[in-house]
Amino acid sequence: MSRLLRRAARCAALATALATSLVAPLSHAGRPCEEHPTEARAVERGMDLALRTSRALDATGAQVLVLARAGQDLSKYQLRWSHLGFAYRDADGPRPVWRVLHKLNQCGSAEASLYRQGLGEFFLDAPHRYEAAYVVLSPELQARLLPLLKDNARVARLDERRYNMLAYPWSSDYQQSNQWALETLAAAADGAATRGQAQAWLRAKGYEPTTLHLGALTRLGARATAANIAFDDHPNAKRFADRIETVTVDSVFAWLPRAGLGGDAMTVR
Numbered sequence: 001m002s003r004l005l006r007r008a009a010r011c012a013a014l015a016t017a018l019a020t021s022l023v024a025p026l027s028h029a030g031r032p033c034e035e036h037p038t039e040a041r042a043v044e045r046g047m048d049l050a051l052r053t054s055r056a057l058d059a060t061g062a063q064v065l066v067l068a069r070a071g072q073d074l075s076k077y078q079l080r081w082s083h084l085g086f087a088y089r090d091a092d093g094p095r096p097v098w099r100v101l102h103k104l105n106q107c108g109s110a111e112a113s114l115y116r117q118g119l120g121e122f123f124l125d126a127p128h129r130y131e132a133a134y135v136v137l138s139p140e141l142q143a144r145l146l147p148l149l150k151d152n153a154r155v156a157r158l159d160e161r162r163y164n165m166l167a168y169p170w171s172s173d174y175q176q177s178n179q180w181a182l183e184t185l186a187a188a189a190d191g192a193a194t195r196g197q198a199q200a201w202l203r204a205k206g207y208e209p210t211t212l213h214l215g216a217l218t219r220l221g222a223r224a225t226a227a228n229i230a231f232d233d234h235p236n237a238k239r240f241a242d243r244i245e246t247v248t249v250d251s252v253f254a255w256l257p258r259a260g261l262g263g264d265a266m267t268v269r
Contacts, residue, residue, distance in 0.1 A: 049132060070131055088145070111163055135257075136262060144188040166230070
């Protein structure tokens with residue numbers, strides 16, 4: 001066995017140790033459902049990032065953080081990160097481990113589900129860059145979020161299965177992954193019981209979504225070819241002015257310290 005394959009085998013074993021149960025098979029979570037063999041080098045790099053991230057999170061002393069990855073290249077929109085979830089320290093087992101709770105689109109379809117994963121699985125999804133970023137939340141918010149994240153029923157209370165990659169932040173018609181995390185954070189902080197209440201709190205706390213400038217032909221092409229993209233939840237005045245507002249990791253990272261809910265984003269390279 002080559003040195004690279006031996007290292008990949010060790011990484012794969014570590015991935016199993018870091019993983020926890022999923023709502024659905026990982027191969028069908030958040031990416032097209034075509035089967036491609038996983039390259040040993042990709043496994044090694046993903047697991048190496050997971051280990052570096054675990055050490056960085058340990059060093060913070062935090063129990064709950066917002067964790068992001070660079071799954072797609074969004075640089076043409078001046079965005080650095082594509083997807084976020086909650087990383088929390090699970091001390092219920094024989095040794096503390098980091099779990100990630102996040103929402104994933106299913107096979108590019110119009111539906112999504114919540115997933116609970118280990119750090120290894122979180123970074124084995126062929127990211128655009130093998131980097132991570134995190135924000136340590138305020139102690140009060142951590143204390144409110146931790147029991148919620150461990151409770152399957154409570155954490156799904158604001159989950160909407162109808163998925164739209166560019167969901168309008170102030171509508172309840174659809175929900176995208178980052179939007180679920182942001183609304184769940186609002187529920188923990190303010191006790192919001194509905195998505196409308198969570199969105200009202202986010203407005204009051206000064207959250208500002210990212211505005212993407214997408215022309216009519218771009219919108220038409222995206223809607224015609226992708227089941228997980230829609231624009232009918234956006235106000236006509238903004239949509240026809242080519243202004244598409246949505247929840248992005250970068251906007252959440254900018255808002256958390258401004259709202260006094262977390263620190264500055266830190267990068268793991």
